[in-house]
Amino acid sequence: MNSPMTAELLTVSDLAVEFRTEDGTVYAVDGISFQVRTGELLAIVGESGSGKSVTALSVVGLLDRKATVTGSIALEGEELTTASEQRMQSVRGGRIGMIFQDPMTALNPVMTIGAQLAEAIRLHAGKGSRAALDKAAVRERCIGLLESVGVANPDQRLRQYPHEFSGGMRQRAMIAMAIANDPDLIIADEPTTALDVTIQAQVLDQLRKAQRETGAAAILITHDLGVVAELADRVIVMYAGRIVESAGVRELFRQPRHPYTMGLLASLPTLDSELTRLHPIPGSPPDVSQPISNCPFHPRCPLAVDRCRTEDPGLVEVDGGHLAACFRTDELIGRTPEQVFVRTVVEVEQPDEPAAAAEAR
Protein backbone atom coordinates (compact mmCIF):
# COMPACT_ATOMS: atom_id res chain seq x y z
CA MET A 1 0.00 0.00 0.00
CA ASN A 2 0.96 3.66 0.05
CA SER A 3 3.59 3.46 -2.67
CA PRO A 4 3.72 6.67 -4.67
CA MET A 5 0.97 6.48 -7.26
CA THR A 6 0.65 9.22 -9.74
CA ALA A 7 0.54 8.37 -13.43
CA GLU A 8 -2.61 6.91 -14.90
CA LEU A 9 -1.82 3.69 -16.70
CA LEU A 10 -5.30 2.67 -17.78
CA THR A 11 -8.17 5.09 -18.31
CA VAL A 12 -11.64 3.69 -18.89
CA SER A 13 -14.21 6.29 -19.89
CA ASP A 14 -17.94 5.76 -20.14
CA LEU A 15 -17.51 2.12 -21.11
CA ALA A 16 -20.73 0.33 -22.03
CA VAL A 17 -21.06 -3.25 -23.22
CA GLU A 18 -24.26 -4.74 -24.59
CA PHE A 19 -24.89 -8.25 -25.82
CA ARG A 20 -27.50 -8.83 -28.48
CA THR A 21 -28.90 -12.26 -27.76
CA GLU A 22 -31.87 -14.21 -29.11
CA ASP A 23 -33.76 -13.24 -25.97
CA GLY A 24 -33.01 -9.55 -26.35
CA THR A 25 -30.29 -7.18 -25.25
CA VAL A 26 -28.20 -7.64 -22.11
CA TYR A 27 -26.88 -4.36 -20.70
CA ALA A 28 -23.84 -5.94 -19.06
CA VAL A 29 -21.78 -2.80 -18.42
CA ASP A 30 -23.61 0.50 -18.26
CA GLY A 31 -21.30 3.47 -18.73
CA ILE A 32 -18.45 3.07 -16.26
CA SER A 33 -15.36 5.25 -15.86
CA PHE A 34 -12.29 4.51 -13.78
CA GLN A 35 -8.51 4.70 -13.82
CA VAL A 36 -5.75 2.34 -12.82
CA ARG A 37 -2.60 4.11 -11.71
CA THR A 38 0.91 2.85 -12.21
CA GLY A 39 1.84 0.21 -9.62
CA GLU A 40 -1.45 0.17 -7.71
CA LEU A 41 -3.76 -2.74 -7.01
CA LEU A 42 -7.35 -1.92 -7.84
CA ALA A 43 -9.97 -4.36 -6.61
CA ILE A 44 -13.32 -4.73 -8.34
CA VAL A 45 -16.02 -6.27 -6.16
CA GLY A 46 -19.69 -7.04 -6.62
CA GLU A 47 -22.11 -9.93 -6.75
CA SER A 48 -22.19 -12.41 -9.60
CA GLY A 49 -23.52 -10.87 -12.81
CA SER A 50 -22.57 -7.27 -11.94
CA GLY A 51 -20.30 -6.89 -14.98
CA LYS A 52 -16.86 -7.48 -13.47
CA SER A 53 -15.67 -10.09 -15.95
CA VAL A 54 -17.16 -8.27 -18.91
CA THR A 55 -15.22 -5.18 -17.83
CA ALA A 56 -11.98 -7.19 -17.62
CA LEU A 57 -12.59 -8.89 -20.96
CA SER A 58 -13.26 -5.50 -22.60
CA VAL A 59 -9.86 -4.25 -21.52
CA VAL A 60 -8.06 -7.17 -23.16
CA GLY A 61 -10.34 -7.33 -26.20
CA LEU A 62 -11.61 -10.84 -25.50
CA LEU A 63 -15.35 -10.20 -25.54
CA ASP A 64 -17.80 -12.32 -27.43
CA ARG A 65 -18.44 -11.19 -31.02
CA LYS A 66 -22.05 -10.49 -30.04
CA ALA A 67 -20.86 -7.66 -27.81
CA THR A 68 -21.22 -3.99 -28.71
CA VAL A 69 -18.66 -1.83 -26.95
CA THR A 70 -18.90 1.95 -26.64
CA GLY A 71 -16.74 4.38 -24.74
CA SER A 72 -12.99 4.35 -24.41
CA ILE A 73 -10.27 2.21 -22.89
CA ALA A 74 -6.84 3.82 -23.12
CA LEU A 75 -3.58 2.19 -22.05
CA GLU A 76 -1.14 5.07 -21.60
CA GLY A 77 -2.99 6.97 -24.29
CA GLU A 78 -3.35 4.09 -26.74
CA GLU A 79 -7.01 3.40 -27.51
CA LEU A 80 -7.71 -0.31 -27.14
CA THR A 81 -11.40 -0.52 -28.11
CA THR A 82 -10.53 0.17 -31.74
CA ALA A 83 -7.13 -1.54 -31.86
CA SER A 84 -6.60 -4.32 -34.42
CA GLU A 85 -6.79 -7.95 -33.33
CA GLN A 86 -3.09 -8.26 -34.17
CA ARG A 87 -2.27 -5.36 -31.87
CA MET A 88 -4.45 -6.79 -29.09
CA GLN A 89 -2.66 -10.12 -29.36
CA SER A 90 0.54 -8.32 -28.66
CA VAL A 91 -0.98 -6.34 -25.77
CA ARG A 92 -2.30 -9.55 -24.19
CA GLY A 93 0.55 -11.38 -22.55
CA GLY A 94 2.83 -8.45 -23.35
CA ARG A 95 1.77 -5.21 -21.67
CA ILE A 96 -1.18 -6.88 -19.94
CA GLY A 97 -0.89 -10.27 -18.23
CA MET A 98 -4.06 -12.16 -17.41
CA ILE A 99 -5.05 -14.70 -14.79
CA PHE A 100 -8.50 -16.24 -14.94
CA GLN A 101 -10.62 -18.18 -12.49
CA ASP A 102 -10.14 -21.53 -14.13
CA PRO A 103 -6.55 -22.11 -15.24
CA MET A 104 -7.56 -25.31 -17.05
CA THR A 105 -9.36 -23.28 -19.70
CA ALA A 106 -6.36 -20.98 -20.12
CA LEU A 107 -3.71 -23.71 -20.18
CA ASN A 108 -3.19 -26.08 -23.09
CA PRO A 109 -3.73 -29.62 -21.74
CA VAL A 110 -1.42 -31.27 -24.30
CA MET A 111 1.58 -28.97 -23.81
CA THR A 112 3.96 -29.11 -20.86
CA ILE A 113 3.98 -26.14 -18.49
CA GLY A 114 7.54 -25.43 -19.65
CA ALA A 115 6.58 -25.35 -23.33
CA GLN A 116 3.68 -22.98 -22.58
CA LEU A 117 5.83 -20.64 -20.54
CA ALA A 118 8.52 -20.68 -23.22
CA GLU A 119 5.94 -19.95 -25.91
CA ALA A 120 4.61 -17.00 -23.92
CA ILE A 121 8.12 -15.60 -23.66
CA ARG A 122 9.03 -16.17 -27.32
CA LEU A 123 5.74 -14.83 -28.67
CA HIS A 124 6.34 -11.46 -27.12
CA ALA A 125 10.09 -11.19 -27.56
CA GLY A 126 10.77 -8.23 -29.82
CA LYS A 127 12.39 -8.97 -33.18
CA GLY A 128 15.70 -7.54 -32.04
CA SER A 129 15.92 -9.71 -28.95
CA ARG A 130 14.75 -12.93 -30.63
CA ALA A 131 18.28 -13.96 -31.56
CA ALA A 132 19.40 -13.57 -27.97
CA LEU A 133 16.59 -15.83 -26.77
CA ASP A 134 18.31 -19.16 -27.22
CA LYS A 135 16.85 -22.30 -25.73
CA ALA A 136 19.00 -22.25 -22.64
CA ALA A 137 18.16 -18.63 -21.86
CA VAL A 138 14.43 -19.27 -22.24
CA ARG A 139 14.70 -22.33 -20.00
CA GLU A 140 16.55 -20.33 -17.35
CA ARG A 141 13.88 -17.68 -17.51
CA CYS A 142 11.10 -20.29 -17.14
CA ILE A 143 12.80 -21.81 -14.11
CA GLY A 144 13.26 -18.39 -12.58
CA LEU A 145 9.60 -17.56 -13.15
CA LEU A 146 8.32 -20.74 -11.51
CA GLU A 147 10.72 -20.20 -8.60
CA SER A 148 9.49 -16.67 -8.17
CA VAL A 149 5.90 -17.87 -7.73
CA GLY A 150 6.94 -20.52 -5.19
CA VAL A 151 6.87 -23.69 -7.30
CA ALA A 152 9.38 -26.17 -5.86
CA ASN A 153 11.62 -28.25 -8.18
CA PRO A 154 10.94 -26.00 -11.14
CA ASP A 155 13.24 -27.90 -13.53
CA GLN A 156 11.12 -31.04 -13.09
CA ARG A 157 7.86 -29.11 -13.00
CA LEU A 158 8.60 -27.63 -16.44
CA ARG A 159 8.36 -31.10 -17.98
CA GLN A 160 4.92 -31.77 -16.49
CA TYR A 161 1.49 -31.25 -18.03
CA PRO A 162 -1.23 -29.08 -16.48
CA HIS A 163 -3.16 -32.10 -15.16
CA GLU A 164 -0.09 -33.09 -13.13
CA PHE A 165 -0.32 -29.80 -11.26
CA SER A 166 -2.71 -29.27 -8.34
CA GLY A 167 -5.20 -26.40 -8.61
CA GLY A 168 -3.03 -24.07 -6.54
CA MET A 169 0.10 -24.96 -8.51
CA ARG A 170 -1.71 -24.39 -11.81
CA GLN A 171 -2.73 -20.96 -10.65
CA ARG A 172 0.89 -20.23 -9.70
CA ALA A 173 1.90 -21.31 -13.19
CA MET A 174 -0.69 -18.88 -14.57
CA ILE A 175 0.80 -16.08 -12.47
CA ALA A 176 4.25 -16.99 -13.83
CA MET A 177 2.85 -16.79 -17.36
CA ALA A 178 1.11 -13.50 -16.67
CA ILE A 179 4.34 -11.87 -15.47
CA ALA A 180 6.62 -13.59 -18.00
CA ASN A 181 6.93 -10.51 -20.18
CA ASP A 182 7.13 -7.94 -17.42
CA PRO A 183 3.65 -6.49 -17.97
CA ASP A 184 2.50 -3.01 -16.98
CA LEU A 185 -0.85 -4.37 -15.85
CA ILE A 186 -1.97 -7.71 -14.44
CA ILE A 187 -5.67 -8.56 -14.59
CA ALA A 188 -6.76 -11.36 -12.28
CA ASP A 189 -10.43 -12.36 -12.47
CA GLU A 190 -11.40 -14.31 -9.34
CA PRO A 191 -8.07 -16.15 -9.52
CA THR A 192 -8.60 -18.21 -6.36
CA THR A 193 -12.34 -18.81 -6.27
CA ALA A 194 -11.94 -22.47 -7.25
CA LEU A 195 -9.28 -23.14 -4.61
CA ASP A 196 -9.29 -24.28 -1.00
CA VAL A 197 -9.16 -21.40 1.50
CA THR A 198 -5.57 -22.01 2.70
CA ILE A 199 -4.33 -22.31 -0.86
CA GLN A 200 -6.21 -19.15 -1.82
CA ALA A 201 -4.16 -17.14 0.64
CA GLN A 202 -0.88 -18.56 -0.66
CA VAL A 203 -1.76 -17.90 -4.29
CA LEU A 204 -2.87 -14.35 -3.51
CA ASP A 205 0.37 -13.73 -1.63
CA GLN A 206 2.28 -14.89 -4.70
CA LEU A 207 0.20 -12.65 -6.90
CA ARG A 208 0.86 -9.62 -4.72
CA LYS A 209 4.56 -10.48 -4.53
CA ALA A 210 4.77 -10.92 -8.31
CA GLN A 211 3.03 -7.60 -8.76
CA ARG A 212 5.41 -5.81 -6.40
CA GLU A 213 8.49 -7.38 -7.97
CA THR A 214 7.49 -6.47 -11.51
CA GLY A 215 6.16 -3.05 -10.50
CA ALA A 216 3.00 -3.79 -12.49
CA ALA A 217 -0.39 -2.36 -11.67
CA ALA A 218 -3.15 -4.89 -11.08
CA ILE A 219 -6.89 -5.22 -11.35
CA LEU A 220 -8.05 -7.93 -8.96
CA ILE A 221 -11.64 -9.05 -9.37
CA THR A 222 -12.96 -10.78 -6.29
CA HIS A 223 -16.12 -11.19 -4.27
CA ASP A 224 -14.06 -11.64 -1.11
CA LEU A 225 -13.93 -8.44 0.91
CA GLY A 226 -11.32 -9.96 3.20
CA VAL A 227 -8.99 -10.22 0.22
CA VAL A 228 -9.80 -6.64 -0.71
CA ALA A 229 -8.98 -5.35 2.76
CA GLU A 230 -5.65 -7.13 2.74
CA LEU A 231 -4.41 -6.53 -0.78
CA ALA A 232 -6.07 -3.59 -2.48
CA ASP A 233 -5.01 0.03 -2.68
CA ARG A 234 -8.31 1.18 -4.14
CA VAL A 235 -11.70 -0.44 -4.61
CA ILE A 236 -14.51 -0.23 -7.12
CA VAL A 237 -17.89 -1.66 -6.15
CA MET A 238 -20.05 -2.74 -9.09
CA TYR A 239 -23.77 -3.33 -9.18
CA ALA A 240 -25.92 -4.04 -12.23
CA GLY A 241 -23.17 -3.04 -14.66
CA ARG A 242 -22.44 0.21 -12.88
CA ILE A 243 -19.93 1.55 -10.43
CA VAL A 244 -21.88 2.41 -7.28
CA GLU A 245 -18.91 3.28 -5.08
CA SER A 246 -15.19 3.80 -5.44
CA ALA A 247 -12.61 4.79 -2.84
CA GLY A 248 -9.23 4.07 -1.31
CA VAL A 249 -9.40 0.80 0.59
CA ARG A 250 -9.10 2.28 4.08
CA GLU A 251 -11.68 4.92 3.37
CA LEU A 252 -14.10 2.37 1.91
CA PHE A 253 -13.93 0.15 4.99
CA ARG A 254 -13.88 3.07 7.43
CA GLN A 255 -16.92 4.79 6.03
CA PRO A 256 -18.77 3.15 3.16
CA ARG A 257 -21.00 5.65 1.37
CA HIS A 258 -23.31 3.33 -0.58
CA PRO A 259 -25.92 1.07 1.05
CA TYR A 260 -24.91 -1.78 -1.27
CA THR A 261 -21.32 -1.66 0.01
CA MET A 262 -22.73 -1.69 3.53
CA GLY A 263 -24.80 -4.71 2.57
CA LEU A 264 -21.69 -6.49 1.32
CA LEU A 265 -19.87 -5.69 4.55
CA ALA A 266 -22.83 -6.76 6.69
CA SER A 267 -23.05 -10.03 4.76
CA LEU A 268 -19.51 -11.14 5.64
CA PRO A 269 -19.57 -14.57 7.27
CA THR A 270 -19.27 -14.83 11.03
CA LEU A 271 -17.80 -17.90 12.64
CA ASP A 272 -18.60 -19.78 15.78
CA SER A 273 -17.33 -23.20 16.83
CA GLU A 274 -18.87 -25.41 14.17
CA LEU A 275 -21.08 -23.14 12.13
CA THR A 276 -20.40 -20.44 9.61
CA ARG A 277 -23.17 -17.85 9.52
CA LEU A 278 -23.77 -16.02 6.29
CA HIS A 279 -25.83 -12.87 6.14
CA PRO A 280 -26.82 -12.40 2.52
CA ILE A 281 -28.39 -9.15 1.36
CA PRO A 282 -32.09 -9.98 0.94
CA GLY A 283 -33.39 -9.93 -2.62
CA SER A 284 -31.51 -10.40 -5.84
CA PRO A 285 -29.76 -8.18 -8.39
CA PRO A 286 -31.92 -6.56 -11.07
CA ASP A 287 -32.62 -7.86 -14.51
CA VAL A 288 -30.15 -6.22 -16.90
CA SER A 289 -32.17 -7.00 -20.01
CA GLN A 290 -33.73 -3.51 -19.67
CA PRO A 291 -31.86 -0.23 -19.53
CA ILE A 292 -31.92 1.12 -15.98
CA SER A 293 -32.78 4.76 -15.37
CA ASN A 294 -33.14 4.85 -11.58
CA CYS A 295 -31.08 3.49 -8.70
CA PRO A 296 -30.65 -0.21 -9.54
CA PHE A 297 -30.27 -1.08 -5.84
CA HIS A 298 -33.52 0.54 -4.63
CA PRO A 299 -35.59 -2.70 -4.40
CA ARG A 300 -33.09 -4.11 -1.88
CA CYS A 301 -32.15 -0.91 -0.13
CA PRO A 302 -33.37 -0.26 3.44
CA LEU A 303 -33.04 3.49 2.85
CA ALA A 304 -34.87 3.74 -0.48
CA VAL A 305 -37.26 6.64 -0.96
CA ASP A 306 -39.46 7.62 -3.93
CA ARG A 307 -36.72 9.53 -5.67
CA CYS A 308 -34.53 6.38 -5.79
CA ARG A 309 -37.23 4.62 -7.81
CA THR A 310 -37.57 7.32 -10.41
CA GLU A 311 -34.20 9.05 -10.70
CA ASP A 312 -30.65 7.92 -11.37
CA PRO A 313 -28.38 9.24 -8.61
CA GLY A 314 -25.24 9.06 -10.81
CA LEU A 315 -21.76 8.59 -9.39
CA VAL A 316 -20.61 11.74 -7.58
CA GLU A 317 -17.66 12.65 -5.41
CA VAL A 318 -18.79 12.55 -1.77
CA ASP A 319 -15.35 13.13 -0.26
CA GLY A 320 -11.84 13.57 -1.68
CA GLY A 321 -11.36 10.67 -4.11
CA HIS A 322 -14.44 8.90 -2.73
CA LEU A 323 -17.33 8.44 -5.16
CA ALA A 324 -20.80 7.06 -4.53
CA ALA A 325 -24.05 6.79 -6.48
CA CYS A 326 -26.69 7.33 -3.82
CA PHE A 327 -29.15 10.11 -2.97
CA ARG A 328 -28.97 9.22 0.72
CA THR A 329 -25.22 8.86 1.01
CA ASP A 330 -24.89 11.54 3.70
CA GLU A 331 -27.23 9.59 5.97
CA LEU A 332 -24.73 6.72 6.06
CA ILE A 333 -22.07 8.80 7.76
CA GLY A 334 -21.37 7.48 11.24
CA ARG A 335 -23.55 4.38 10.76
CA THR A 336 -22.21 0.84 10.67
CA PRO A 337 -23.25 -1.73 8.06
CA GLU A 338 -25.05 -3.69 10.78
CA GLN A 339 -27.07 -0.61 11.71
CA VAL A 340 -28.18 -0.14 8.13
CA PHE A 341 -28.75 -3.81 7.35
CA VAL A 342 -30.48 -6.00 9.89
CA ARG A 343 -28.69 -9.29 9.45
CA THR A 344 -30.46 -12.30 8.08
CA VAL A 345 -28.81 -15.58 8.96
CA VAL A 346 -28.04 -18.63 6.88
CA GLU A 347 -26.08 -21.30 8.71
CA VAL A 348 -23.61 -23.37 6.80
CA GLU A 349 -21.77 -26.40 8.13
CA GLN A 350 -18.03 -26.07 7.84
CA PRO A 351 -16.12 -28.58 5.73
CA ASP A 352 -14.26 -31.22 7.77
CA GLU A 353 -10.79 -31.14 6.39
CA PRO A 354 -9.08 -28.54 4.21
CA ALA A 355 -7.55 -29.99 1.07
CA ALA A 356 -4.25 -28.29 1.96
CA ALA A 357 -2.39 -31.55 2.43
CA ALA A 358 -3.18 -32.71 -1.09
CA GLU A 359 -2.20 -29.30 -2.47
CA ALA A 360 1.26 -29.51 -0.96
CA ARG A 361 2.20 -32.37 -3.27
Ligand SMILES: Nc1ncnc2c1ncn2[C@@H]1O[C@H](COP(=O)(O)OP(=O)(O)O)[C@@H](O)[C@H]1O
Ligand atom coordinates in the same frame (compact mmCIF):
# COMPACT_ATOMS: atom_id res chain seq x y z
N1 LIG B 1 -21.28 -13.61 -23.84
C1 LIG B 1 -22.35 -13.14 -23.22
N2 LIG B 1 -23.55 -13.09 -23.83
C2 LIG B 1 -24.64 -12.61 -23.20
N3 LIG B 1 -24.64 -12.12 -21.95
C3 LIG B 1 -23.48 -12.14 -21.28
C4 LIG B 1 -22.26 -12.64 -21.87
N4 LIG B 1 -21.25 -12.52 -20.98
C5 LIG B 1 -21.80 -11.98 -19.88
N5 LIG B 1 -23.13 -11.74 -20.04
C6 LIG B 1 -24.05 -11.14 -19.07
O1 LIG B 1 -23.49 -9.90 -18.67
C7 LIG B 1 -23.74 -9.66 -17.28
C8 LIG B 1 -22.40 -9.44 -16.56
O2 LIG B 1 -21.65 -10.64 -16.58
P1 LIG B 1 -20.23 -10.79 -15.91
O3 LIG B 1 -19.37 -9.63 -16.27
O4 LIG B 1 -19.72 -12.13 -16.30
O5 LIG B 1 -20.56 -10.76 -14.37
P2 LIG B 1 -19.58 -10.98 -13.12
O6 LIG B 1 -19.65 -9.71 -12.34
O7 LIG B 1 -20.16 -12.13 -12.37
O8 LIG B 1 -18.21 -11.27 -13.65
C9 LIG B 1 -24.50 -10.88 -16.78
O9 LIG B 1 -25.87 -10.56 -16.80
C10 LIG B 1 -24.17 -11.93 -17.80
O10 LIG B 1 -25.21 -12.90 -17.88
Ligand SMILES: [Mg+2]
Ligand atom coordinates in the same frame (compact mmCIF):
# COMPACT_ATOMS: atom_id res chain seq x y z
MG1 LIG C 1 -17.03 -12.97 -13.39
